[in-house]
Amino acid sequence: MKCVAFVLEFASPTKIAQIHLYGAQAIKVEAVEEGLDPTVQMLRMVVEEYGWYPCPSFGPFNPYQVEGPKTISYELIEQLNWDSPDWVMIPVGSACLLTGVWKGFVDFHEMDYIDSFPKLAAIQSTGCAPLVRAFKARKDPFEIEPWKHPNTVAGGLADVLPWDGDAALVALEKGGTAEAVSDEEILRAQKLLASTEGIFAEPSGVTSLAGLFKLVDRSVIDKDETVVVLITGSGLKDPAAVMKTFEGAPTIKPSIQELEKILNSDGNLGLP
Ligand SMILES: Cc1ncc(COP(=O)(O)O)c(C=O)c1O
Numbered sequence: 001m002k003c004v005a006f007v008l009e010f011a012s013p014t015k016i017a018q019i020h021l022y023g024a025q026a027i028k029v030e031a032v033e034e035g036l037d038p039t040v041q042m043l044r045m046v047v048e049e050y051g052w053y054p055c056p057s058f059g060p061f062n063p064y065q066v067e068g069p070k071t072i073s074y075e076l077i078e079q080l081n082w083d084s085p086d087w088v089m090i091p092v093g094s095a096c097l098l099t100g101v102w103k104g105f106v107d108f109h110e111m112d113y114i115d116s117f118p119k120l121a122a123i124q125s126t127g128c129a130p131l132v133r134a135f136k137a138r139k140d141p142f143e144i145e146p147w148k149h150p151n152t153v154a155g156g157l158a159d160v161l162p163w164d165g166d167a168a169l170v171a172l173e174k175g176g177t178a179e180a181v182s183d184e185e186i187l188r189a190q191k192l193l194a195s196t197e198g199i200f201a202e203p204s205g206v207t208s209l210a211g212l213f214k215l216v217d218r219s220v221i222d223k224d225e226t227v228v229v230l231i232t233g234s235g236l237k238d239p240a241a242v243m244k245t246f247e248g249a250p251t252i253k254p255s256i257q258e259l260e261k262i263l264n265s266d267g268n269l270g271l272p
Contacts, residue, residue, distance in 0.1 A: 003055075004046070006039040012155060012238040035146035037160050058094035058163040066100040066164075073104025076228055077114060084118045086225035089208035091232055092122045092131055092178075093157040095168035101230075102171035118228075120176035121221075122168060123211030125186065127152030131162040134169060135178035141166035153183040153241050156204030156233060177220060181210040187245060189213065193231070203241045205233030 003024035007016065011028060019026040029038040043061065046052045054061040077084065084105070090098045098120060108114045124132045128150035134143075144165045150158040162168060172178060181189075186203045189210035193199050201209075208229045215221040235242065252258035 004052075006042045008037075008039060008155070008158065010155060010158075012240060014239060015237050018237065034148040035160055040163075056094075056163075058096040058159075059099065059167070060163050065096050066103055069097045069100025070104035070107065072230065073101050073108065077105075077108055080226070080228075082113060084114045084116050085228045087119050087121055087221055087227045089121045089123060089212050089227065089229045091154070091157055091204055091207040091211075091230065092124050092162065092168070093128075093159040093204070095122070095131055095162040095164040097230075097232065098122055099164040099167040099171065102167070117174060119174075120171055121208075121211055121215060122172060122176065122178040123207050124178070124180050125152035125154045125157055125207060126180040126182045127154075128158045128160070129180040130160065131165050131168060132178040132180045134165065135172055139169070141169040144169070152203075154186055154204040154207050155238065156202065157207060177215070179211050179214055179220075181207060181214055185210040185214065187241070190235070190242070191245075194235070199231060200235030201231045202233040202235050202238040204238075205231050205235075208232070 005019050005024045005026045006029050007019070007026055009028045009030050011026075016026045016028075027042075029042050031038045040056070040061075043054055043056060047054050047061075056062050057065050059066055073088075076088075088101060090101060092098055102120060105114065105117055109117065122131055122135065124130075128147045130144055130147040133147075134145070139145075144162060146161040148160070150160055152158055183203075186207050190201060190203055190206045193201055193206055193209055208231065212221065212227060212229055216223060221227060250262050252262060
């Protein structure tokens with residue numbers, strides 16, 4: 001099966017390498033009109049022109065997508081001994097992930113595996129937060145406005161329009177919330193998760209954790225509540241985000257003098 005993947009022009013080169021290795025052809029598409037996703041524009045064109053099968057990771061063009069993330073909820077209910085958590089923190093771009101997670105809980109509720117629903121927290125970046133803006137303005141689910149200029153370290157969440165935002169807003173109305181976090185908060189959460197848990201997540205994938213800190217700080221979430229934080233992407237998909245935060249590794253010859261020069265040049269280090 002041939003596959004062409006349209007990606008945003010700032011897509012991480014390592015993500016593109018992965019697409020290539022799996023056998024697809026990645027093509028970067030430049031944004032030409034504000035508030036319009038150029039990859040979706042291309043998708044519509046090739047469907048119309050060539051009859052290609054559309055397979056993006058959101059509902060309106062691909063109703064099967066939601067069937068994947070719903071199994072996250074099945075797994076987490078099982079792993080919590082068939083009990084619901086109080087909260088699930090979810091990074092949001094197109095909002096298909098959140099919608100799928102909600103669908104999983106609805107399924108389990110219908111099958112009587114759970115009798116209460118967890119609250120969902122939709123977390124976006126302040127550099128692209130159309131769903132958070134719509135939630136806070138209590139917008140009608142069909143009146144979500146696109147974000148004009150996405151600019152965020154969380155590249156995976158830079159969807160100008162949350163295509164599944166209508167379903168997501170309905171899910172959030174059942175007691176959930178939506179919040180945006182800055183690049184700085186995302187990178188702080190990324191470092192904390194790596195240094196305390198040994199999990200290297202990409203910025204998009206750790207936005208959920210940054211959101212948890214914010215919502216605990218604001219007393220929306222209580223420290224005693226059971227919270228599941230979805231960490232959704234490996235840091236190896238976007239190492240450039242980390243490389244920007246430090247100067248890189250110095251190179252030395254194998255010599256103690258050279259080593260000490262480096263160790264002493266950094267006030268915090270010195271000989272261990
Ligand atoms: C790592 C990561 N986490 C979360 C999401 C959000 O998923 P959705 O676009 O379904 O909201 C994405 C989207 O691509 C992603 O790349």
